[in-house]
Amino acid sequence: PEEREYLVSQRGPLAHRLAQATGLTAELRAEGLALVDADGELSDKHLPAVGxxxxxxxxxxxxxxxxxxxxxxxxxxxxxxxxxxxxxxxxxxxxxxxxxxxxxxxxxxxxxxxxxxxxxxxxxxxxxxxxxxxxxxxxxxxxxxx
Missing domain, CATH: 1.10.10 (Arc Repressor Mutant, subunit A)
Incomplete structure (x- = not known):
């Protein structure tokens, strides 16, 4: 509960810092925050894909x-x-x-x-x-x- 409150109150600045540090795109979501590999460089698996x-x-x-x-x-x-x-x-x-x-x-x-x-x-x-x-x-x- 305490960690959740901290994340909710600080997720904007945290998202900004994490995005800068990782080069990933930070997305604020209802369940928290996600770092997204928009360029697809971190995995050889993609979704969606073709076929x-x-x-x-x-x-x-x-x-x-x-x-x-x-x-x-x-x-x-x-x-x-x-x-x-x-x-x-x-x-x-x-x-x-x-x-x-x-x-x-x-x-x-x-x-x-x-x-x-x-x-x-x-x-x-x-x-x-x-x-x-x-x-x-x-x-x-x-x-x-x-």
């Missing part, structure tokens, strides 16, 4: 973020995520490689999506399945304003 696996990864990220908003801490099985991608193939499959549209390909796509999200520290892989980390919430599609 079938990248598209499947974005779909899984959005699905996990949306369900985490409704049910925080929920754990998803790989089987569930593969099923989600199988259903998504009906809508988006025409944009995917032919082999990714074949029966059973959704399992490999789900495994690759989870691997990419884990490498970016956007999900936790647990014995029971996959759990969204807070940073994944930026991939949730916001409800339209009336």
């Amino acid at each position: 079938t696996e990248a598209h499947a990864t974005l779909l899984v990220a959005e699905h996990l973020a949306r369900t985490a908003r409704a049910t925080p801490g929920r754990i998803h099985s790989l089987h569930e995520l593969a099923g989600y991608l199988r259903n998504a193939a009906d809508r988006y499959g025409r944009f995917w490689r032919k082999d990714a549209r074949e029966a059973g390909a959704e399992v490999a796509l789900a495994m690759e999506a989870v691997s990419r999200l884990e490498a970016l520290r956007l999900v936790r892989c647990l014995e029971q399945g996959v759990q969204a980390r807070p940073a994944l919430h930026r991939y949730a599609i916001a409800e339209p304003l009336s």
Whole structure:
């Protein structure tokens, strides 16, 4: 609590100093502050990216973020995520490689999506399945304003 209060009261100056020291872009967010690698120099993994696996990864990220908003801490099985991608193939499959549209390909796509999200520290892989980390919430599609 005390550390949180300090961060909230000092996050502007802290963000400025951290950005200067690291060369990263500081973003003030509701949950605190983030240093963003806008040039993509700190990782060989990027999201978003292009290609079938990248598209499947974005779909899984959005699905996990949306369900985490409704049910925080929920754990998803790989089987569930593969099923989600199988259903998504009906809508988006025409944009995917032919082999990714074949029966059973959704399992490999789900495994690759989870691997990419884990490498970016956007999900936790647990014995029971996959759990969204807070940073994944930026991939949730916001409800339209009336």
